[in-house]
Amino acid sequence: MNETGARPRRLELGIGAAAAALLYLLPTAGFSDYVMAVATSACAYCILAVGLNLVYGYTGLLSLGQVAFWGLGAYVAALAAVDLKWSIWAGVLVGGVIAGISGIAVAFSSLRLSRHAFAIVTLIFALLMQLIARDWSEVTRGPLGIPALPQPTLDLPGLGRFVFDTPARYYVLMLTLALASIVVVYSIVHSRIGRALVAIRDNEALAESQGMNTLHYKLLAVGVSAALAGLAGGLYVFHLSVVDPSIFDFAYTEATVIMVIVGGPGCFWAVIASSIGFSILPEALRVTDRVRYVLYGAILVAAMLVMPKGIGGLLQQRRIAAMRPRPGQGGT
Amino acid sequence: MELQYLLQLAANGIVIGSVYALLAIGLSLIFGILGVVNFAHGEFYMLGATATYALVALLGLDYWVSIVLVMLVAAAIGIALHDLFLKRIGRHEFERSMLLTLGLAMILQNGALAIWGADPKFVRVPALSGLISPFEVRIPLTRAAAFAAAIAGLFGLIYLLHRTRLGQAMRAVASNPTAASVVGIPANLIARATVAVGLAMCGLAGAALAPIYTVHPLMGTLFVFKAFAIVIIGGMGSLSGAAIVAFALGIVESTVGAYVSLSTTEGIVFAVMIAVLLFRPLGLFGRGLRV
Numbered sequence: 001m002n003e004t005g006a007r008p009r010r011l012e013l014g015i016g017a018a019a020a021a022l023l024y025l026l027p028t029a030g031f032s033d034y035v036m037a038v039a040t041s042a043c044a045y046c047i048l049a050v051g052l053n054l055v056y057g058y059t060g061l062l063s064l065g066q067v068a069f070w071g072l073g074a075y076v077a078a079l080a081a082v083d084l085k086w087s088i089w090a091g092v093l094v095g096g097v098i099a100g101i102s103g104i105a106v107a108f109s110s111l112r113l114s115r116h117a118f119a120i121v122t123l124i125f126a127l128l129m130q131l132i133a134r135d136w137s138e139v140t141r142g143p144l145g146i147p148a149l150p151q152p153t154l155d156l157p158g159l160g161r162f163v164f165d166t167p168a169r170y171y172v173l174m175l176t177l178a179l180a181s182i183v184v185v186y187s188i189v190h191s192r193i194g195r196a197l198v199a200i201r202d203n204e205a206l207a208e209s210q211g212m213n214t215l216h217y218k219l220l221a222v223g224v225s226a227a228l229a230g231l232a233g234g235l236y237v238f239h240l241s242v243v244d245p246s247i248f249d250f251a252y253t254e255a256t257v258i259m260v261i262v263g264g265p266g267c268f269w270a271v272i273a274s275s276i277g278f279s280i281l282p283e284a285l286r287v288t289d290r291v292r293y294v295l296y297g298a299i300l301v302a303a304m305l306v307m308p309k310g311i312g313g314l315l316q317q318r319r320i321a322a323m324r325p326r327p328g329q330g331g332t
Numbered sequence: 333m334e335l336q337y338l339l340q341l342a343a344n345g346i347v348i349g350s351v352y353a354l355l356a357i358g359l360s361l362i363f364g365i366l367g368v369v370n371f372a373h374g375e376f377y378m379l380g381a382t383a384t385y386a387l388v389a390l391l392g393l394d395y396w397v398s399i400v401l402v403m404l405v406a407a408a409i410g411i412a413l414h415d416l417f418l419k420r421i422g423r424h425e426f427e428r429s430m431l432l433t434l435g436l437a438m439i440l441q442n443g444a445l446a447i448w449g450a451d452p453k454f455v456r457v458p459a460l461s462g463l464i465s466p467f468e469v470r471i472p473l474t475r476a477a478a479f480a481a482a483i484a485g486l487f488g489l490i491y492l493l494h495r496t497r498l499g500q501a502m503r504a505v506a507s508n509p510t511a512a513s514v515v516g517i518p519a520n521l522i523a524r525a526t527v528a529v530g531l532a533m534c535g536l537a538g539a540a541l542a543p544i545y546t547v548h549p550l551m552g553t554l555f556v557f558k559a560f561a562i563v564i565i566g567g568m569g570s571l572s573g574a575a576i577v578a579f580a581l582g583i584v585e586s587t588v589g590a591y592v593s594l595s596t597t598e599g600i601v602f603a604v605m606i607a608v609l610l611f612r613p614l615g616l617f618g619r620g621l622r623v
């Protein structure tokens with residue numbers, strides 16, 4: 001079930017706008033560069049998680065290749081800036097478009113078979129991208145990648161040139177893209193299209209029998225989420241200032257999947273909250289990557305066994321149960 | 333000379349292909365009977381190789397005895413895997429099964445890295461240090477042994493599936509779970525046996541390749557992706573299709589890989605898989621049944 005209607009939309013938007021304003025004020029609080037870098041990566045993860053939630057949570061298609069679109073956007077933006085001398089903004093935009101188109105292509109080829117094939121093909125596509133990045137060294141510079149990427153600048157009329165050179169300034173940039181992604185996905189899932197996506201997830205045969213062209217909706221969802229991932233990757237790579245094949249690391253996919261699963265697939269705000277939580281958690285825990293991924297794996301296994309609908313799903317079930325006159329079973 | 337070289341490469345490819353076949357068939361079998369895509373398949377292969385290293389290199393056990401031991405332990409782990417995790421997942425909960433086994437793979441792989449470190453380990457089997465050279469093609473004994481072990485495993489599997497009551501029951505569940513339960517086949521026991529057999533094949537594959545490749549916590553990752561590709565190209569649920577594609581992949585990798593880099597070959601494999609899905613969505617040997 002979707003959240004729509006369960007609570008007044010206006011309140012939701014008001015809280016969202018207030019939170020966004022507060023987040024923009026974060027750099028003025030005088031946090032260290034390290035904290036701002038963590039906040040920047042939290043914004044990037046938030047975009048990935050919101051995009052995956054659109055595809056998996058609302059449409060029911062498990063994409064294990066968001067990292068492919070993310071890395072594709074990163075490489076396109078970096079190459080456009082370094083080799084073609086394009087402005088960074090144009091490169092990022094083109095990277096997002098190319099990522100979106102490749103997402104649609106991957107989805108089109110695999111969804112002809114089944115949603116199972118979609119999961120596996122997106123996964124293999126991510127591997128293929130990493131192999132290409134490593135091997136096509138004439139273009140991608142091979143395993144060492146492209147170092148010393150330029151810093152984005154913005155010429156504001158009358159205000160002079162603004163350079164995004166510190167983590168705090170970069171955070172503002174990433175936050176803007178994250179908020180834009182949230183707005184885009186929010187308006188999709190709360191529109192007629194969003195209801196169509198949920199209908200496809202819950203009963204595709206029934207949706208088709210109502211005259212819905214389900215393939216178009218599925219391609220739209222995958223295309224939007226791939227484009228968002230591509231934009232995020234393209235923008236984030238200038239913060240890293242280097243792009244190499246590790247941008248396609250499967251660990252990004254694993255982390256994003258965990259954020260969506262624990263937050264609750266199909267729960268809009270819960271996934272955003274869990275993406276922020278899981279971006280901060282490893283920094284707070286200060287454990288090695290190995291131990292962290294063992295923990296993530298254990299969380300994933302436990303979530304699948306105990307609460308496959310995530311924390312958001314549990315809360316939603318409670319709310320629905322509370323609305324019933326007598327205790328019955330929760331929503332689906 | 334050129335032909336000689338090609339034969340040499342093909343021989344190497346057949347050896348690797350036989351091990352791919354073990355992994356892909358195990359994956360296909362578990363998918364066919366439980367509806368579970370086992371993401372952790374490659375990690376169990378890695379554990380099989382690591383266990384072989386422990387038995388042969390550290391404890392000094394005989395190689396063949398070690399293979400049997402590894403397979404037995406793997407089968408026992410398979411029973412535990414089924415009873416603890418896979419049993420709780422319904423046949424049609426595809427995404428849930430994939431995410432659950434992905435979590436297991438993360439635990440196993442990163443746990444192995446945390447415990448044993450990333451250094452590659454070598455398994456030396458003194459008894460297999462020589463060469464055999466049929467038709468002037470020189471094959472190291474380790475590869476010949478791996479091939480023998482893999483072929484024995486494959487024939488054992490064919491015998492199990494086609495000549496025993498358990499195998500008949502497994503095929504019945506794979507082709508129609510409802511009808512199988514109607515005639516009184518205990519689906520739960522069959523599923524448990526399937527996971528045990530699939531993991532024993534992983535153990536065998538790991539043990540067979542341990543003396544050829546280095547043993548390393550990340551060795552399973554690429555293998556499971558290749559096994560996925562094999563299963564998709566061969567047609568999901570088609571065991572013979574998986575076997576044919578596995579051998580073909582081994583040969584192509586070995587021969588083409590001699591002329592271009594290995595990762596280019598891997599890239600070609602994955603691209604072929606996407607192309608196959610595009611033009612023959614049921615796989616080259618698909619049974620015409622959508623899964």
